[in-house]
């Protein structure tokens with residue numbers, strides 16, 4: 001059932017090219033138009049919407065953060081993102097001009113469902129992004145976008161996350177084009193790049209030796225920090241969650257610019273820092289952050305785009321992702337973080353697929 005793999009998690013990591021393809025292909029027709037057949041949002045509906053609220057838990061929330069970036073960037077609509085358990089505590093400002101997006105792999109998460117019900121009651125249009133057909137969240141939403149990741153068995157979410165990212169990009173691009181907030185040219189450029197992702201992820205999965213070797217050296221850390229700026233920060237959060245949930249190492253992700261405001265006090269000799277530096281306009285700032293933590297003795301693994309080798313001068317080790325548009329890096333940059341977390345957990349002898357205290361689907365609030 002694990003198809004020759006030692007754990008479901010690593011099997012599912014390897015299934016990502018296929019999952020991405022199945023989520024993408026049926027949505028793009030031969031004219032390069034995005035066909036979201038399960039979403040009945042018309043141009044008129046969109047015209048009315050003045051705000052998007054994205055709500056989810058855990059990994060799905062991290063996909064929502066990237067969704068916020070994509071919708072604001074492409075469709076120019078203000079977006080708020082909330083963890084589902086917190087959403088209801090602030091009497092959120094939601095009305096019939098709000099598009100509420102619930103992201104949930106299982107479609108059964110209690111907090112996400114409760115938030116969805118509250119938004120619906122307040123008149124919002126509700127769109128669900130989910131991986132399970134017929135799930136409760138899919139049934140209660142007005143519109144559904146299915147991620148075709150296939151069943152995800154490992155507790156730690158991998159292929160669900162990358163397909164959620166693709167879902168968010170497709171939704172944002174289709175909104176941007178319909179609203180006229182992006183040019184057809186830009187839209188085509190981004191969509192065409194997205195179509196190369198199954199292949200690019202396949203390429204990333206081919207060589208895991210470096211990450212395995214790193215894991216074998218770095219499995220004994222007590223604290224790991226993930227730093228990044230912009231969407232790299234969102235991916236850092238996901239990388240950190242992956243590591244802590246399966247390896248039981250304390251890890252924390254922070255926006256790199258926040259380091260100096262407190263967290264840098266915890267960096268000492270040998271502390272592992274994973275630094276994401278995939279964004280061209282933020283690259284120099286990340287190099288400075290890497291130097292700052294290096295000066296305090298950190299061991300730095302950097303993730304950068306192919307060709308940006310200058311980072312090797314500051315970091316201890318550089319992991320490269322295939323070159324791509326900066327807006328789309330999360331789908332690629334999360335892959336080495338998933339693999340690193342996996343091999344660290346294996347090196348520690350952890351029960352990777354069934355971490356202690358965790359359930360695949362959280363149906364209590």
Ligand code: F6R
Nearest residue numbers: 058059060104105106109156157
């Ligand atoms: C982490 C993980 C969880 C889930 C969260 C939401 O690897 O899997 O953080 O992402 O419990 O679950 P869904 O997406 O089913 O609502």
